[in-house]
Amino acid sequence: MASHWVLALEQSQNLEVTQGSIAATATALKNGADLRLFMDAHTYEETLYFQQTYAGEGDAFAGLMTHHHSYVHRESLTDEPYFSLFKYDVSGSFSLLKWMLDNRVFDDSQAYPYGVYRWYVYDRWRVVYEHDAEGNCLTGDLDALKESIREGRSLKVGVKQLFGIQDDDPSGPQHISFFNIMQPLIKNGNAGANCDFILSSAPCWPFSWEDGLTLGVVWPWTSGEMTCNLVKPGHLPFRRTTVRRAMQWLVAEDA
Known part of the structure; x- marks a missing residue:
């Protein structure tokens, strides 16, 4: 095969x-x-x-x-x-x-x-919906994203200017970070997702963990909001914050 x-x-x-x-x-x-x-x-x-x-x-x-x-x-x-x-x-x-x-x-x-x-x-992913940090539609169709959730399709999300969220600092080099979705949902007219753990470092390139490392449990939403529970490894407890970021929502073409 x-x-x-x-x-x-x-x-x-x-x-x-x-x-x-x-x-x-x-x-x-x-x-x-x-x-x-x-x-x-x-x-x-x-x-x-x-x-x-x-x-x-x-x-x-x-x-x-x-x-x-x-x-x-x-x-x-x-x-x-x-x-x-x-x-x-x-x-x-x-x-x-x-x-x-x-x-x-x-x-x-x-x-x-x-x-x-x-x-x-x-390379199996297609952007079904994209919005800016305020939740304004840039491309795609929010209803199509919701229908993909209802159909059990495989989804992932790309968050622009992710690195720096620990200080809500979007000033670094332009970038997008994609991560897996475990539990997509529809609520109050928006789509959102419970995601795998995510990692963020300093808003720079190249970067290493010497520049800092934050682990996050995050809930991105098509409103542009992302609820973040963040921690520096070795320095519990987690800290909750909310940031706004532009995002892309992708659906797998084969699943």
Whole structure:
């Protein structure tokens, strides 16, 4: 059976592009494409499934793992699992913050010379509705989005200027961040969604967790409002706030 996943970019250990292009991958992510990354780590091979993507100006893009759970810490098994919050881009370095269940955190970000990097995309999404930060329609049809919810279709949302929401600072480079929806709903004339965990860093590019990291539980709405419960890992409790952002609502063409 043929795979829907397309090899958009391959990089060698020294980060040379050996197949595809960075620009084409970035364009696919700006359209909301799903992203995966295969890497050869010499003693093992792995593919990372990203729950969130970042697409910025020019060729800027990154994949984020928002709720990866791990059992090994610095080559030793842990008594309990913990959260690993990852960011990968084409630089050859990755950001990794480990958040233990006892609220300790460890920054294990590093550069690692993987044998190969293969970036796969699944470009299956169509914008069904787009609005500005005040909820004014830009393109699409809100009723069509509501009907997609009623039909059980697969949806995702892209939030513009997501990075910086912890301070409600939309001043950084233009970007859009897409993340998965767990529970779409219709209420008071609007569509909204309970989403997977999301990650936000400083409003800059390039960024790393050294620039700051916030984990969020968010409810975006087609009114432009997004209810955010935010926390800096290791610094509970969560803090609730509401911001306004422009958004794109996408429906999968195949599900």
